[in-house]
Amino acid sequence: MSDVSAVKALVFDVFGTCVDWRTSLINDFTKWSQTRGIKADWTALVDGWRAVYAASMDEVRKHPERGYMILDTLHRQSLEKLVARFSIEGLTETDLHHLTMGWHRLHAWPDTVSGLTRLKTKYIISPLSNGNVALLTNMAKFAGMPWDLILSAELFEHYKPDPETYLGAAKLLGLAPEQVMMVAAHNQDLKAAQKLGLRTAFVARPTEYGPLQKYDFEATGNWDIVAKDFNGIAEKMGC
Numbered sequence: 001m002s003d004v005s006a007v008k009a010l011v012f013d014v015f016g017t018c019v020d021w022r023t024s025l026i027n028d029f030t031k032w033s034q035t036r037g038i039k040a041d042w043t044a045l046v047d048g049w050r051a052v053y054a055a056s057m058d059e060v061r062k063h064p065e066r067g068y069m070i071l072d073t074l075h076r077q078s079l080e081k082l083v084a085r086f087s088i089e090g091l092t093e094t095d096l097h098h099l100t101m102g103w104h105r106l107h108a109w110p111d112t113v114s115g116l117t118r119l120k121t122k123y124i125i126s127p128l129s130n131g132n133v134a135l136l137t138n139m140a141k142f143a144g145m146p147w148d149l150i151l152s153a154e155l156f157e158h159y160k161p162d163p164e165t166y167l168g169a170a171k172l173l174g175l176a177p178e179q180v181m182m183v184a185a186h187n188q189d190l191k192a193a194q195k196l197g198l199r200t201a202f203v204a205r206p207t208e209y210g211p212l213q214k215y216d217f218e219a220t221g222n223w224d225i226v227a228k229d230f231n232g233i234a235e236k237m238g239c
Helices: 021-036 042-051 053-062 071-085 093-104 112-120 133-143 163-173 187-195 230-236
Strands: 009-012 124-129 180-184 199-203 225-227
Touching: 021 042, 021 093, 042 053, 042 071, 053 071, 071 093, 071 133, 093 133, 112 124, 112 230, 124 133, 124 163, 163 180, 163 187, 180 187, 187 199, 199 230, 225 230
Parallel strands: 009 124, 009 180, 180 199, 199 225
Antiparallel strands: none
């Protein structure tokens, strides 16, 4: 393990790292659709939705003249296309809003809250996610994640892995990049943070994409900490 004695804050990727978005959404939509009498392959919809996530953010990067769009807006635009593609019928405006807000109702992995609670005793803890502020705030309330503050791509109007997100987080915290540790289950996220001087911690979430998982089964970079879960990070950080 590297020397991480200078670290004062840990910032976390959220989707997949802190919360099990796939299982949460599939279960949420399946239960909800039974009350509405709507039939759909929710597993296919959820997987399709996440599959266009990166491309939707790339569109924002490619067209700065259109202005920044928050993730709720991108999720809604993607959902409308997927509903048409999968020929899901009978959805009202209220239904589409409910489905979009499903991303605000994600359940944490079993170790997330206990690990965060331990880390909070010694460090500032915050999400650093592409989710917008309202999404991350509502999700924290829903899942019981005890953040000290909410850091979001929305604050910087740049999506990860743009440098503005990582450096912006350090700046808002009044810290140097090496005093901030990025925690993620995604090697690419950590690679981008490390390049800018942030410390890094990797936790594998091998079931994030269910049977569709193709990478991030293990650490592939020289990260400061590699742990099996958030409690493992807390232990290595002296909490």
